[in-house]
Amino acid sequence: MKPLLSVRHVSMFFGGLAALHDVSFSVNKGEILGLIGPNGAGKTTLFNVVNGFYRPSRGDVFFKDQRISHLKPNKICSLGVARTFQVVKPLQRMTVLDNVIASAFLRSRTKAEAVRTATEVLGFTGLLADRDVISKGLPLGKRKRLEIARALATSPELILLDESFAGLNPSELNESIQIIKDIRDRGITIMIIEHHMKVIMAISDRIVVLNYGERIAEGSPAEIRANPLVITAYLGVADNA
Amino acid sequence: MGQMKRYAPLAILGLLAILPLVGLSTYALHILIMVIMWSVIGMAWNLLGGYCGQVSFGHAAFFGVGAYTAGIVYSKGGASAWWGMPLSIVFVSAFAMVIGFICLRLRGPFFALATLAIGVILRVTAENLTGLTDGDLGIMIRERTWVEKTWYFYVILILAAITFYLVKKVIESRLGYYFVAVREDQDAAESLGINTTLYKTIALCLSAVFTGLAGAFYTNYMGYIDPKVVFALHDISIVTIMIVMIGGVATFWGPVIGSVIMVLLAEVIRSIPKLGAAHHTFFGILLIVIIIFLPNGIMGDMPKLRRILRMGKSS
């Protein structure tokens, strides 16, 4: 099977520091790929490379066999890669609906069409009741969901979710997990960064583990759980203690 | 209520259109013309600064290029200075594109200061390019089109109506959503598929063109321009910002209300013999007070204003 997205030998240097070092993996169509690793492992940096905020120092990113690592974020988004931000970035002084309309315009010719898409996406993500709220006033859980709604409104083929579950209470957490499963059922491929181990193990088809900017493991949740390298990365060097 | 709001612009336009017929004094008409001209500049600035979030400190540059297009068409081309209005659209938008290419790569205050510098560069250039602009001597339009101010009034009223309508249309369309998205978060906008450079450039060009048209009108109306007046930092660029800030940033009526207040205030201050020289002090203090207490202007901080007024009544 041909991968939807493939990251090939990507390195990213800031000054002399390597945030990513020779990372390669691919995302298959229709799957949920979990991206995990301790703090500072380079997960968000990797998203920024895929999404076009950073141009990789070395290596390439391909989306549907097209090289995208030299493109700007807006171009990459219009090719079908959408993302959310770990530190949410709502368009603060716009209402929830207007936030989503702004991104729905990407694939809509008229405003009516954009409004229709936006309303549909809000319904799907359970934000319809909050449509007229100024997004600055939204509680964190809903702001995280607004991020997802906005990304969905651009009708992506691949969606990058950066810690969409962080800081949610248990009931919000269950809702969000359901939304992510629904997104996958719509045929949208998902790459997700998550610290919540239980969640990531439960929803991911495959997992890639980063540590200090290097890919140290890749496999099914069961394989990852049993991988000694991963355990060491998370718990520190156990035998030294 | 909704109906009333929809027809308010038309009602006001109609009211203004019949005003000269009731026999206003020349002075009153002049004030009215100034208010409307400043509204056009304010609305234009608001499109770029208020909605798209790119604060320009150099709108005098576009005003001046418009004014000088009209002036040079007359002094060097020998044609009517009114040709300056259509021609300024071409020149100002080309000029704005160059400025955008240079300045729009900067964010926030740095964009603001770059535009400020552009305004000053243009003034100095106009002062020194004597072959084209006659430098400090300025350009005088000797044959005035109309003696009466009435027709000038209608010209600027039509321009204001077009500006108001277009700004409203733009803001309610895809462009408007994109402008505000750029203002609120450039990174988010970029990641949602919005080509921020493109839309900032569009906002800049639209804003510049209307400001330039007001400048071309100014040349025709006043009959005289010189670099110190049309490229003025305080009396044009900063006053434009004040008009929008006082009236209400990112509101349709803010610039109009702001120009009424600023033009009248300037007239009042100038008419008081001792205070005339200190009018910048008053403007400055007003600006400081507005920024501290009504940072979003009269229209933007309406709820806050209402609360204050109600408190005053109840006590």
Place this chain on the structure above:
Amino acid sequence: MSSPQLEVLLQTLISGLLLGGLYALIGIGMTLIMGVMKIINLAHGELMMVAMYIAYGLFTLFHLDPYLAVFIAAPALFILGVLLQKFLINPVLKVDSILPENQVILTVGIGMVLANLATVFFTSDYRSTPVDYATKAWYLSDFWKSSPIELSLSYAWSMSFLIAVAITIALWFFLARTDTGKSIRATAQDNDAALLMGVNVGKMRVITFGLGSALVGAAGCLFIPIYYLYPDLGGQFTLIAFVITILGGLGSTVGAIIGGLILGVFESLTATYVGMGWAPVGRFVIFVAALIFIPGGVVSLLRRQKWGK
């Protein structure tokens, strides 16, 4: 190059460097404020104008030499800066508004008031302090009789330059060696980290604004013997300060010094070879070129060199 041409070139370079030294002092004040407070002070030149009127007043009333006026004008400006920061700028930093540029616009308002008040009190006439050394100069031929070219060095210019250098060195000592100086630098580098390390960030901001004002105030006193004084001169120097900071690199003191020197030399060259009136345009050509080609300023080029090794 024939010797008269060489003479003109060397003379131009010398006056450019002297001017640049003074520009550097103005730029350092601006860059300090920018680095610590992350705001651009568009009343910077107006503050300098205020200091110049103080020096002018002291000269006309008490015949105090403008160079000695530094000791009065700089502390006065420090206090003015502290007051402005405490009562006007600080409140605005907390206000939520659509445009984050409100703070910048606020400083424009402050500048407008200062310039206009100066006009009201002193009229817009050009003033100068007729010190007796203003027109004196050293000549190269006095020292080297057989010199093939003639160069001159004005007393006032060289004096101003030397004092500017002395103040810069003193400032460097303050920032590098004292606790307050170190706290200021920490705040500039990372506001939050400084806060965590127990630096009183709010106090540092107030001090920095005062310090930046005092520096530009001192520069004003140094300009007085060699420059005319009029109320609207501030705007021009605000722009100069801003161009220097962009050219040098935002928030960098070393950058401001280099930027000031480059700008001084460049302006001097434009004035000699293109025409006096074009000097301001030369200034902005450099500015725009810096924005496009070296967005991080000269300092970023230096840093890149370091990494290269």
